[in-house]
Amino acid sequence: MVVRPRPGKPTQGILQWAGQAFPCALGRGGIRAVKRESDGATPLGPMRLLHGYFRAGPSRALSAAVLSSPLPFRAIRADDGWCDAPGDRNYNRKVTLPYPASSETMRRADRLYDCVIVLDYNIRPRRRGMGSAIFFHIAREGFAPTEGCVAVSPRVMGRLLPHLSRRTVLTVLR
Secondary structure, eight states, rough: OEEETTTOOOEEEEEEEEEEEEEEEOTTOOEESSOTTTSSEEEOEEEEEEEEEEEEOOOOHHHHHHHSSSOOOOOOTTEEEOOOOTTTTTTTSEEEESSOOOEESSSSSTTTTTTEEEEOTSSSOOTTTSSSOOEEOOOOOOGOOSSSEEEEHHHHHHHGGOOTTTTEEEEEEO
């Protein structure tokens, strides 16, 4: 999968896969080669898909697509979080809530993490302050900017899921 910025709209992009193009949302800080924590930028370069989380429930349209994906997924629990505190030993890792350091709640009130895939950006090695929680997830209405992630519509995510595996690489270009 290749992502490029949409001409004239640095917070939106075009995701290309198997000869098709889909709209996507990018970070509010555009695309940057050198990412920093809280800059809102989507990191430039290749990122492997590691594993994912989904919101379980019979009314969730993505549940069937998640279950058909070769990528490993786990249902999001109420106490799942992701540490975004650069000084913490669990920086850019999944944590259990409540967590004493700054962290993001994975079970969000909105639909963004109905399906969320962890990208290997700043995972191994982890560098403090170089960015955390870089995911591939569901976009807001109108493809509003993310905090640095790549996001697509639920329909596009459902189309892609059966083809995504740990060998899949999402490459962000300028």
